[in-house]
Amino acid sequence: MDDSDEALMARIARGDEPAFRELARRHLPSALALARRITGNAADAEDVAQDALLRVWTNAPRWQPLASFRTWLTRVVVNLCLDRKRRAPWVALEAAGDIVDTAPDARARMEAGETDRRIDDAIAALPARQRAAIVLTYREGLSNADTAAMLDTSVSAIETLLVRAKQNLRRSLGDIIEK
Helix, strand or coil, X not given: CCCCHHHHHHHHHCCCHHHHHHHHHHHHHHHHHHHHHHHCCHHHHHHHHHHHHHHHHXXXXXXXXXXXXXXXXXXXXXXXXXXXXXXXXXXXXXXXXXXXXXXXXXXXXXXXXXXXXHHHHHHHCCCHHHHHHHHHHHHCCCCHHHHHHHCCCCHHHHHHHHHHHHHHHHHHCHHHXXX
């Protein structure tokens, strides 16, 4: 019976647990040592080695012997170590401190709502074509060319409408804009 790593992988692909145990017995010590050297942490190294062996089991049906099994497993271990190093380190809950609520308080929400209402009212008070130009350009995100096409006019006419609309909005919202 052929007990090469590649032959064991073929058996593992068919769900052969004794073949998996044999392959793990052969390669776990070197995978663990490699992971320990890269991560610098025994607990992380154990997690990486276990994860690597889990990937051996789950990927066995798709595994192709393009390189030796040892080369493939080494690559898996190295990638898992590098992924672990990229992640933010775990911090003890006590060291994390208090949770800061970044949501605006009730007063700030109320003021923002009032500001939004005043802006909406000021836009609604604009002449129809200025209002359409502002809404299509700034609220809908259309380009001046697309806005011009929708309003059946030229780009320069849209630019003029936008300048006039902004002037009118500045006049009616001066106290908001100056904040």
